[in-house]
Amino acid sequence: KQEVTQIPAALSVPEGENLVLNCSFTDSAIYNLQWFRQDPGKGLTSLLLIQSSQREQTSGRLNASLDKSSGRSTLYIAASQPGDSATYLCAHGGATNKLIFGTGTLLAVQP
Amino acid sequence: EAGVAQSPRYKIIEKRQSVAFWCNPISGHATLYWYQQILGQGPKLLIQFQNNGVVDDSQLPKDRFSAERLKGVDSTLKIQPAKLEDSAVYLCASSFWNSPLHFGNGTRLTVT
Numbered sequence: 441k442q443e444v445t446q447i448p449a450a451l452s453v454p455e456g457e458n459l460v461l462n463c464s465f466t467d468s469a470i471y472n473l474q475w476f477r478q479d480p481g482k483g484l485t486s487l488l489l490i491q492s493s494q495r496e497q498t499s500g501r502l503n504a505s506l507d508k509s510s511g512r513s514t515l516y517i518a519a520s521q522p523g524d525s526a527t528y529l530c531a532h533g534g535a536t537n538k539l540i541f542g543t544g545t546l547l548a549v550q551p
Numbered sequence: 552e553a554g555v556a557q558s559p560r561y562k563i564i565e566k567r568q569s570v571a572f573w574c575n576p577i578s579g580h581a582t583l584y585w586y587q588q589i590l591g592q593g594p595k596l597l598i599q600f601q602n603n604g605v606v607d608d609s610q611l612p613k614d615r616f617s618a619e620r621l622k623g624v625d626s627t628l629k630i631q632p633a634k635l636e637d638s639a640v641y642l643c644a645s646s647f648w649n650s651p652l653h654f655g656n657g658t659r660l661t662v663t
């Protein structure tokens with residue numbers, strides 16, 4: 441059974457700090473790894489999608505990496521801002537774009 | 552572009568009652584998904600459509616849940632009869648094939 445684990449479950453940092461969120465998965469048959477952001481009471485917003493043939497993707501202050509052999513992905517956020525406060529979810533993408541989600545990391549960036 | 556539209560935003564029902572949720576995907580997106588997100592958990596896929604055909608419904612409790620996507624555009628998800636454990640946020644998403652998903656804001660269901 442495919443499992444996706446995210447560590448830590450919650451994280452609080454001061455504004456301006458760089459931080460790393462971790463995601464691990466058990467199924468190496470991965471087509472893509474996706475990172476999402478979820479604000480309270482809202483749906484999910486796609487941040488980055490890494491195809492299985494790629495090692496990393498970057499968008500602005502965000503950088504996501506994928507290591508299929510170890511079953512790990514990381515999301516790096518540079519120079520964090522209070523507006524980055526949200527829950528961050530990673531998802532293992534299978535052949536039909538079926539996503540298996542982790543339980544998320546709740547991030548609070550203190551001004 | 553207009554996003555994924557869902558209604559209603561909130562619904563409170565008693566157990567054993569029925570309820571229906573509606574989703575209108577982004578124009579041109581052939582793939583539509585319904586996810587269930589229980590408080591404190593990540594979303595779980597209930598059903599995935601490609602146009603009006605079902606790609607995956609392996610985690611849909613078919614004794615009480617049903618979904619349809621007529622004409623390959625709008626979709627409805629129904630629960631009949633509802634149980635207490637169905638209390639969750641029901642998220643609809645759409646995408647082009649194998650592309651990032653776009654989610655609606657969800658319907659928060661409370662079963663009392």
